[in-house]
Amino acid sequence: MxxxxxxxxxxxxxxxxxxxxxxxxxxxxxxxxxxxxxxxxxxxxxxxxxxxxxxxxxxxxxxxxxxxxxxxxxxxxxxxxxxxxxxxxxxxxxxxxxxxxxxxxxxxxxxxxxxxxxxxxxxxxxxxxxxxxxxxxxxxxxxxxxxxxxxxxxxxxxxxxxxxxxxxxxxxxxxxxxxxxxxxxxxxxxxxxxxxSSQNIAFHEVGRQAVMADPDWCGGRYLDAGTSPKKGLAVARMAAHITYMSGQSLHAKFGRNLQDRERLTFGFDADFQIESYLRHQGMTFVDRFDANSYLYVTRAMDYFDLAAARxxxxxxxxxxxxxxxxxxxxxxxxxxxxxxxxxxxxxxxxxxxxxxxxxxxxxxxxxxxxxxxxxxxxxxxxxxxxxxxxxxxxxxxxx
Amino acid sequence: MxxxxxxxxxxxxxxxxxxxxxxxxxxxxxxxxxxxxxxxxxxxxxxxxxxxxxxxxxxxxxxxxxxxxxxxxxxxxxxxxxxxxxxxxxxxxxxxxxxxxxxxxxxxxxxxxxxxxxxxxxxxxxxxxxxxxxxxxxxxxxxxxxxxxxxxxxxxxxxxxxxxxxxxxxxxxxxxxxxxxxxxxxxxxxxxxxxxSSQNIAFHEVGRQAVMADPDWCGGRYLDAGTSPKKGLAVARMAAHITYMSGQSLHAKFGRNLQDRERLTFGFDADFQIESYLRHQGMTFVDRFDANSYLYVTRAMDYFDLAAARxxxxxxxxxxxxxxxxxxxxxxxxxxxxxxxxxxxxxxxxxxxxxxxxxxxxxxxxxxxxxxxxxxxxxxxxxxxxxxxxxxxxxxxxx
The missing domain is CATH 3.40.50.1820 (Alpha/Beta hydrolase fold, catalytic domain)
Structure with a gap:
């Protein structure tokens, strides 16, 4: 950047x-x-x-x-x-x-x-x-x-x-x-x-764990600490973003296309367009969303079960x-x-x-x-x- | 623990x-x-x-x-x-x-x-x-x-x-x-x-980013540093583990069942069995697998495309x-x-x-x-x- x-x-x-x-x-x-x-x-x-x-x-x-x-x-x-x-x-x-x-x-x-x-x-x-x-x-x-x-x-x-x-x-x-x-x-x-659903709770739990694993989360007190759990929140967003698309649409949009290169680089950079795209999704998300809000709102979704009370x-x-x-x-x-x-x-x-x-x-x-x-x-x-x-x-x- | x-x-x-x-x-x-x-x-x-x-x-x-x-x-x-x-x-x-x-x-x-x-x-x-x-x-x-x-x-x-x-x-x-x-x-x-596939590369990339986001990964030098990127690797494993099961099997095995409790606790602990199960999968994995190996082997899978050379x-x-x-x-x-x-x-x-x-x-x-x-x-x-x-x-x- x-x-x-x-x-x-x-x-x-x-x-x-x-x-x-x-x-x-x-x-x-x-x-x-x-x-x-x-x-x-x-x-x-x-x-x-x-x-x-x-x-x-x-x-x-x-x-x-x-x-x-x-x-x-x-x-x-x-x-x-x-x-x-x-x-x-x-x-x-x-x-x-x-x-x-x-x-x-x-x-x-x-x-x-x-x-x-x-x-x-x-x-x-x-x-x-x-x-x-x-x-x-x-x-x-x-x-x-x-x-x-x-x-x-x-x-x-x-x-x-x-x-x-x-x-x-x-x-x-x-x-x-x-x-x-x-x-x-x-x-x-x-x-x-x-x-x-169980699978949806599972994906949300991964996202929350990614946020809470980031030492910059500071037990939720990052705004007081002047830090920001950007890496953890970006990982959470990347995982979630995959679930918002279909396998077909990922294949149609990205397939195995390479990102700004002619051949594989044999490294851990974003060789594939899908990697570059996901990293971008993660990075832009952290600027517009609060990590603790992510925890609260995902939790509210997990708790939702309209029939449970009946x-x-x-x-x-x-x-x-x-x-x-x-x-x-x-x-x-x-x-x-x-x-x-x-x-x-x-x-x-x-x-x-x-x-x-x-x-x-x-x-x-x-x-x-x-x-x-x-x-x-x-x-x-x-x-x-x-x-x-x-x-x-x-x-x-x-x- | x-x-x-x-x-x-x-x-x-x-x-x-x-x-x-x-x-x-x-x-x-x-x-x-x-x-x-x-x-x-x-x-x-x-x-x-x-x-x-x-x-x-x-x-x-x-x-x-x-x-x-x-x-x-x-x-x-x-x-x-x-x-x-x-x-x-x-x-x-x-x-x-x-x-x-x-x-x-x-x-x-x-x-x-x-x-x-x-x-x-x-x-x-x-x-x-x-x-x-x-x-x-x-x-x-x-x-x-x-x-x-x-x-x-x-x-x-x-x-x-x-x-x-x-x-x-x-x-x-x-x-x-x-x-x-x-x-x-x-x-x-x-x-x-x-x-x-593109979707599979995407999930692997999430896992690698989770590992590399962990400060204990130390740019891959954690064994020299005497640290271990356990939190990042656990998140990677959790995300991957969801992909190894079907939505139906998660529903059949866990549904929305609660873990050792009678009602929701209104907190971020593992209220649901699926959360507890995933956390366990993450925690036990880090004891038996090397984080850098996870990067290398997932990368090898991403690179696999048998027809590409033809x-x-x-x-x-x-x-x-x-x-x-x-x-x-x-x-x-x-x-x-x-x-x-x-x-x-x-x-x-x-x-x-x-x-x-x-x-x-x-x-x-x-x-x-x-x-x-x-x-x-x-x-x-x-x-x-x-x-x-x-x-x-x-x-x-x-x-």
């Missing part, structure tokens, strides 16, 4: 660290009198949640769509990210004229609890003036959703027209529908499931639900394979809920939901249009 | 480190006058290869079977491992009355070049009296096989009746058949392929081969999926070679070839019996 690159990297990291308490987003702050109760039995107070909105809330507050982000996403879903300067992570899905059309819908996206972009997380300053680190209680998907519900309340919105998300965002969608069935008219859950019967979770569900999976997604979506669909059917399910043919793996795959845009647009008609929304006749 | 456990661990590590130069195995030593030429253009001299044999070589030296081990295996294939004290890694396959029946066959298994159990590798002492570390040239599967061929020569064996192996062992089998077609009568290649035409590699091939894959193996075996079979068919191919139904993933799956034993026994008849071996009539 050149001196210029290193300086840019440092500048970006400083910028990102500043987001934890003072994000470049609207923030809803809840004082000591409005604690956030957690599934662990603990509570956080004061606390805050950072969010972005797009479009306009209509007069009867009936056009709000909450978008839930995935593990390393954030609230900057459809506008430039203030840390990386890159476009929002779902601009193909959300914006004027897009499937989630901001000329019609009022879109809200909040940084998750435990994140590092302005919602209370391990990088935030706690009530004693110290950075939380591992003193923050361990969090769940249920806690994230409870925090979002308090934000939605504070915004004066009783019922969300829809909750939409992929991967961990899809977990939040299902949690919303389970915890607040009367506040969710429609739910779109993509590339996700109602629980985290003796493993997922259908009981949705019994009597009037929410309209749209479940989407992708053929080559091996992190959340179609079987996980199908289990949700079976439970919804058993519960008598309204559900449409599509498995989309894609060779691009788990990350398909973030990519330019036209079929998913048609599906989300069509589902929302149909739901809008069913809800009798004013603009629905125009489609 | 208790003080007793730690002392046992230290003792085992010392025992293992001693194997590098002075293994508890027969060793063939090649002096400065008999260098091992390498694919990189370098050569190693002096060098040595440690091996085990089982059964007896017959009078006309026609009953020798070379068994090739996988990434972290060693020569102790059918007898107790002197470091761990555990039984050999393929005792279900090899022994008196077993599919590779040592009452008939003379079985040879050598530690691979680059390994740490007595064949020259990065933990060995080089000609200058220093431990090689990263000064050892980077090695290939071709180099490993060339070393084995020199051992087989030194044992006075012209032609091997068979070469047998799984995973990286299967790569060596194919390399043997390609490099020494007249010296291999029969070849059994299980759970393997003719090249390392403009990508695998069939040309085997053109005119008279070797009889048996190719075996397992349905749930996602590290070396059946498609990789099928590519080998197609090439062999195109080359007009004799090949039998079986895809075995198993939900236990890549490691199936090491497990008690009776069908594979029947297949190997049957294939060897048929080949023995074709070769006119004296005992063949007895089956």
């Amino acid at each position: 050149s001196a210029t690159d290193a300086a840019e990297t440092d500048a970006q990291e400083r910028l990102r660290r500043g987001q934890a308490d003072h994000p470049a987003s609207p923030v809803m702050r809840f004082g000591p009198d409005r604690p956030l109760p957690l599934d662990s039995g603990a509570a956080i107070a004061p606390w805050q949640i950072a969010y972005q909105t797009y479009g306009r809330l209509n007069a009867d507050r009936s056009n709000a769509i909450l978008v839930c982000h995935a593990l390393t996403g954030d609230q900057h879903v459809a506008s430039d990210n203030p840390v990386t300067g890159k476009p929002g992570w779902w601009t193909m899905m959300i914006g004027p004229g897009r499937p989630i059309d901001t000329d019609r819908w009022f879109v809200i996206c909040a940084n998750v609890l435990g994140g590092c972009m302005g919602t209370t997380g391990p990088a935030s300053t706690g009530p004693d003036g110290r950075i939380y680190g591992l003193d923050l209680p361990v969090l769940t998907i249920g806690d994230m959703v409870r925090a979002q519900a308090m934000l939605v309340d504070a915004l004066g919105i009783g019922r969300l027209f829809a909750v939409v998300g992929g991967s961990m965002g899809g977990m939040q969608v299902l949690q919303w529908a389970a915890a607040y069935p009367d506040r969710v008219f429609a739910a779109v859950c993509m590339a996700s499931g109602a629980r985290h 003796d493993g019967a997922l259908s009981k979770v949705f019994q009597g639900s009037r929410t309209r569900f749209c479940i989407v999976s992708f053929t080559s997604d091996w992190l959340f394979p179609t079987s996980e979506s199908r289990a949700v669909v079976h439970a919804l059917n058993a519960a008598g809920a309204s559900v449409s399910f599509v498995e989309i043919e894609s060779d691009r793996g788990h990350d398909s939901f973030l990519l330019d795959i036209p079929e998913q845009f048609r599906i989300v647009r069509g589902f929302l249009t149909g739901a809008a008609r069913a809800a009798g929304l004013a603009f629905a006749g125009r489609d | 208790s003080a007793t456990d730690a002392a046992e661990t230290d003792a085992q590590e010392r025992l293992r480190r001693g194997q590098a130069d002075h293994p508890a195995s027969p060793v063939m030593r090649f002096g400065p006058d008999r260098p091992l030429p390498l694919d990189s253009g370098a050569a190693i001299a002096p060098w040595q290869i440690a091996y085990q044999t089982y059964g007896r070589l017959n009078a006309d030296r026609s009953n020798a079977i070379l068994v090739c081990h996988a990434l972290t295996g060693d020569q102790h294939v059918a007898s107790d491992n002197p470091v761990t004290g555990k039984p050999g890694w393929w005792t279900m396959m090899i022994g008196p009355g077993r599919p590779i029946d040592t009452d008939r066959w003379f079985v040879i298994c050598a530690n691979v070049l680059g390994g740490c159990m007595g064949t020259t590798g990065p933990a060995s002492t080089g000609p200058d009296g220093r431990i090689y570390g990263l000064d050892l040239p980077v090695l290939t599967i071709g180099d490993m096989v060339r070393a084995q061929a020199m051992l087989v020569d030194a044992l006075g064996i012209g032609r091997l009746f068979a070469v047998v192996g799984g995973s990286m062992g299967g790569m060596q089998v194919l390399q043997w058949a390609a490099a020494y077609p007249d010296r291999v009568f029969a070849a059994v290649c299980m759970a393997s392929g003719a090249r390392h 403009d990508g035409a695998l069939s040309k590699v085997f053109q005119g081969s008279r070797t009889r091939f048996c190719i075996v894959s397992f349905t749930s193996d996602w590290l070396f999926p059946t498609s990789e075996s099928r590519a080998v079979v197609h090439a062999l068919n195109a080359a007009g070679a004799s090949v039998s191919f079986v895809e075995i139904e198993s939900d236990r993933g890549h490691d199936s070839f090491l497990l008690d799956i009776p069908e594979q034993f029947r297949i190997v026994r049957g294939f060897l019996t048929g080949a023995a008849r074709a070769a006119g071996l004296a005992f063949a009539g007895r089956d």
